[in-house]
Amino acid sequence: MSSVNADNLNKYLMKATKSILFTAKRPDIVMERGKGMYLWDTRGKKYLDFLGGWAVTCLGHCPEVISEALKNQSQLLVNASPAFYNKPMIQFAELLTNISCFDRAFFASSGAEANEGAIKLARKYGSKHLNGAYEIITTVNGFHGRTLATMSATGKKQWDALFEPKVSGFKHVPINDLDAILACVNSNTCAVMLEPVQGEGGVYSLDMEYIKNLRKLCDDNGILLIFDEIQTGIGRTGKMFAYEHFNIEPDIMTLAKGIGGGFPLSAMLAKEKLNVFDLGDQGGTYCGQPLAMAVGYAVVNEVINKKLPENALIQGQYIIDRLNEIKDKYALTNIRGMGLLIAFDLPSEKGSVLVSECLREGLIINSPRLSTIRLIPPLIVTKNETDMMMDMLCSVLDN
Ligand code: PLP
Secondary structure, eight states: OOOOOHHHHHHHHHHHHHHSOOOSOOOSOOEEEEEBTEEEETTOOEEEESSHHHHTOTTOBSOHHHHHHHHHHHHHOSOOOTTSOOHHHHHHHHHHHHHSSOSEEEEESSHHHHHHHHHHHHHHHHHHHSTTOOEEEEETTOOOOSSHHHHHHSOOGGGTTTTSSOOSOEEEEOTTOHHHHHHHOOTTEEEEEEOSEETTTTSEEOOHHHHHHHHHHHHHHTOEEEEEOTTTTTTTTSSSSGGGGGTOOOSEEEEOGGGGBTBSOEEEEEOGGGOOOOTTSSOOTTTTOHHHHHHHHHHHHHHHHTTHHHHHHHHHHHHHHHHHHHHHHHTOEEEEEETTEEEEEOSSSOHHHHHHHHHHHTEEOEEEETTEEEEOOOTTOOHHHHHHHHHHHHHHHHO
16 A cells, blocks of 8 residues: 555545454554654654554564564575474574573463463463462453453453453452452462553552562462563563562563564463473464564564663653653643653543544554553654654643
């Protein structure tokens, strides 16, 4: 599709609304291409992207390393089936286990699939080593995906009545409340699963002391600690993995989003004691798919080589400083975040209005809750681009 005029755009939109199953409310534009921090729609309008495909395009849009990895791997091997090892799968598993505290990697395509794998692994461990324990404690406002099990694990109030009956065996507790977890632990408990910073829930971080005590609670009770780092992993919070901020090691960690830089890819990493699946327990046609493995390997190496976690820290602090400069003028509150996972609250529940108005201005941001705005730009963002974002944001807020 090349650049189109307004009439043609309307035709595309009519076709889209007729042929695509409704699941999302999308604006009346069609995205056509991207480069670095920018996207362009089919009319040629340019957008500064502070959403990064929902914390996905960590290297920006269409980075050279992804094109190269796809080109090279597609000429060698696209798919040999998960019945065989392939070279990039082995390289990538070795890289991830070398740079983390984990020993084993399982690969899939989406975050929900990685979490589904983590839930199954925890239950398998429970059945083999914890007298059949199967319950997993998760958090209120936590988000773990949209498969039936991960929706059940998710602590979103709006989902409570959806798609009944839910997968049973999940208990939800508020974050940073150790007593609430203690009250739920019993002989059926096999794991606690949470995000180190709740992303979709509005960017709320776990307390340092809470995590330290939670690790101890899990150890004392012989249960597993699972970190969902699908949004926080791969440099987003200023360290390669958010667990590193807390000086603890989870037993299982899930990754997606940034790990593929935009390509569908996820991983579940686990400690050696969790190498407990029996043949046939877990898998899938695209687990360890060579194209995805080659892309993931290239993306993670680029994040390391370009020191992007450090950039996330520096740029994240700059965004927070700039937001603090305007907070009184626009009554913004609760400016918060870690690295380049940032949010603030508006004085009223007009998050989606602000998002639409910013889009019109050529700025892409996001509103995970009615009065919350979230900024999750690519990890390559510069001060210059933050200044441009701030100018656009202020101009919209002025109106
Ligand atoms: N877990 C967390 C923390 C997420 O932020 C998301 C997506 O936003 C998911 C899981 C689900 O990932 P996916 O949409 O790739 O299935």
